[in-house]
Amino acid sequence: xxxxxxxxxxDLLVVxxxxxxxxxxxxxxxxxxxxxxxxxxxxxxxALSLLGAKFGHFDIKEITPLAVAxxxxxxxxxxxxxxxxxxxxxxxxxxxxARWGNGIxxxxxxxxxxxAMELISKYEAIPLISNVIANVSLKMCEGExxxxxxxxxxxxxxxxxxxxxxxxxxxxxxASVQLGAVACGAGGNIHLPLYRYGNCIGMAFQITDDILDxxxxxxxxxxxxxxxxxxxxxxxxxxYAFAKSGQRNRLMQLARQLDKDEEEVQEAIELIRDCGAIDxxxxxxxxxxxxxxxxxxxxxxxxxxxxxxxxxxxxxxxKY
Amino acid sequence: xxxxxxxxxxDLLVVxxxxxxxxxxxxxxxxxxxxxxxxxxxxxxxALSLLGAKFGHFDIKEITPLAVAxxxxxxxxxxxxxxxxxxxxxxxxxxxxARWGNGIxxxxxxxxxxxAMELISKYEAIPLISNVIANVSLKMCEGExxxxxxxxxxxxxxxxxxxxxxxxxxxxxxASVQLGAVACGAGGNIHLPLYRYGNCIGMAFQITDDILDxxxxxxxxxxxxxxxxxxxxxxxxxxYAFAKSGQRNRLMQLARQLDKDEEEVQEAIELIRDCGAIDxxxxxxxxxxxxxxxxxxxxxxxxxxxxxxxxxxxxxxxKY
Numbered sequence: 001x002x003x004x005x006x007x008x009x010x011d012l013l014v015v016x017x018x019x020x021x022x023x024x025x026x027x028x029x030x031x032x033x034x035x036x037x038x039x040x041x042x043x044x045x046x047a048l049s050l051l052g053a054k055f056g057h058f059d060i061k062e063i064t065p066l067a068v069a070x071x072x073x074x075x076x077x078x079x080x081x082x083x084x085x086x087x088x089x090x091x092x093x094x095x096x097x098a099r100w101g102n103g104i105x106x107x108x109x110x111x112x113x114x115x116a117m118e119l120i121s122k123y124e125a126i127p128l129i130s131n132v133i134a135n136v137s138l139k140m141c142e143g144e145x146x147x148x149x150x151x152x153x154x155x156x157x158x159x160x161x162x163x164x165x166x167x168x169x170x171x172x173x174x175a176s177v178q179l180g181a182v183a184c185g186a187g188g189n190i191h192l193p194l195y196r197y198g199n200c201i202g203m204a205f206q207i208t209d210d211i212l213d214x215x216x217x218x219x220x221x222x223x224x225x226x227x228x229x230x231x232x233x234x235x236x237x238x239x240y241a242f243a244k245s246g247q248r249n250r251l252m253q254l255a256r257q258l259d260k261d262e263e264e265v266q267e268a269i270e271l272i273r274d275c276g277a278i279d280x281x282x283x284x285x286x287x288x289x290x291x292x293x294x295x296x297x298x299x300x301x302x303x304x305x306x307x308x309x310x311x312x313x314x315x316x317x318x319k320y
Numbered sequence: 321x322x323x324x325x326x327x328x329x330x331d332l333l334v335v336x337x338x339x340x341x342x343x344x345x346x347x348x349x350x351x352x353x354x355x356x357x358x359x360x361x362x363x364x365x366x367a368l369s370l371l372g373a374k375f376g377h378f379d380i381k382e383i384t385p386l387a388v389a390x391x392x393x394x395x396x397x398x399x400x401x402x403x404x405x406x407x408x409x410x411x412x413x414x415x416x417x418a419r420w421g422n423g424i425x426x427x428x429x430x431x432x433x434x435x436a437m438e439l440i441s442k443y444e445a446i447p448l449i450s451n452v453i454a455n456v457s458l459k460m461c462e463g464e465x466x467x468x469x470x471x472x473x474x475x476x477x478x479x480x481x482x483x484x485x486x487x488x489x490x491x492x493x494x495a496s497v498q499l500g501a502v503a504c505g506a507g508g509n510i511h512l513p514l515y516r517y518g519n520c521i522g523m524a525f526q527i528t529d530d531i532l533d534x535x536x537x538x539x540x541x542x543x544x545x546x547x548x549x550x551x552x553x554x555x556x557x558x559x560y561a562f563a564k565s566g567q568r569n570r571l572m573q574l575a576r577q578l579d580k581d582e583e584e585v586q587e588a589i590e591l592i593r594d595c596g597a598i599d600x601x602x603x604x605x606x607x608x609x610x611x612x613x614x615x616x617x618x619x620x621x622x623x624x625x626x627x628x629x630x631x632x633x634x635x636x637x638x639k640y
Contacts, residue, residue, distance in 0.1 A: 121447065
């Protein structure tokens, strides 16, 4: 668990316990879902929902189903992502796809998502929660499908990228912190700044992820470097390099190429780095972090506010 | 559209229009879902929900989101099923798996399911609807996963089979007719008989499906005969034959065998037929049909009641 979670450590343990239990109940192959759970992860979405809830009448019983559901939705998309990428390793452990194949991955992803929806249906007194969760889940799939259908398309611009990142990552993160506040009855004036904060750290989170795919080493990342390039996913550094690289045509050719060998992947990475695309992308991420922190300024001075600030800093500085 | 749908033909056209529109909205690859829709299908679940609604204050606007959501959930599981089976053909058309691969299939299945949950979230005044739908969806996945994890296991009995059939098929069908009544405010005394009717025709439907997999010809079925045997799915005729066939050991060996050639599949089918397993299974299905009709006897004499009866007869007699 991250150090910065200090104020919600006990609460997160309750969520973790419940996550494990939910995943094992009525699951004919419990190991399919617990393997991913046990492999780790930051539990960013549950943590954010707990922190949002601290701005209302915090009640761990009230917030746990939402916190669990948010992590489940995230897990479901990871399992399906690994089918798309044919990934062998996630968080340093074998993927469901690698151990059980495509069919189990498809069904277990939907199983986990249905578990989330069942938990969410408990908030029947607050219809906004199920409305937002259903809508966000839909848009997450939209982002994923758009990513696949646009892969290897070097004609994409920054607008396509942000459209996708918002759907793939930012919407669920902003819903986490916003709905945490909603579930525990925080004042209406709190919802929007929390939502905007979540959106900004979500965007920064994915941009950083996309940079790390070109920068980090495999051991830190828990997966091979350059995997976006191999899959034809056009990320911010690449889009910047399309515009700025002196060897634009060669880079476009490499990006469009379906099967790249190790040398070609390395060549593309170097072309991207050489034109300052990494620095530029870090700057964009940092702008989102600054904006996220600004959103917090008007909120009551609770310990949760400080933790939200630390999470923004963590995303800004993260190296894995 | 089936002849027996006469009384709800206009209403089903409204549902069909809405289905098409829902599947195309915010879908970066609309063809992935409309290809399955356009390939046909009986629209049994929407039809049942409309018929259930006729026992209340029928309002097409009120019932359409539910009717659409029920078909979407069914479609989502079909798309994921085709990943498991590696099916090339469904309803005579190429599957999503065959045309777009495993990754798109996984995401589009969840996309369609999320669409269903978004539609269901509109029934915020009747929390029972979202509770039942989430729970049924969960159990459908449970049934599918159980089926995969128990494949090629010749030690299964009738109990395992019914556990699975209930989850895979009967629960969504019974929810369709029950929730149709709930959504349009039918009296509480109507819900349970409709639920039980749905459960019985659902069980009969799947048993008949499993018989047809051994009996029908490929043209009628829209997919190859004997596919359950090839995938190691242990169905009722096979379980009966394990107990009654004079060549029990040979049949068990064939059932357990991972890769069967065409000759071995035909040999297994003949062993199953020869011991009367098909007749026995048809009898079990017919018992469910009779029970389904009995459940209807106490209901008000509306045209919808007659249609429900015709649907039971259709399932009893169906050859595809």
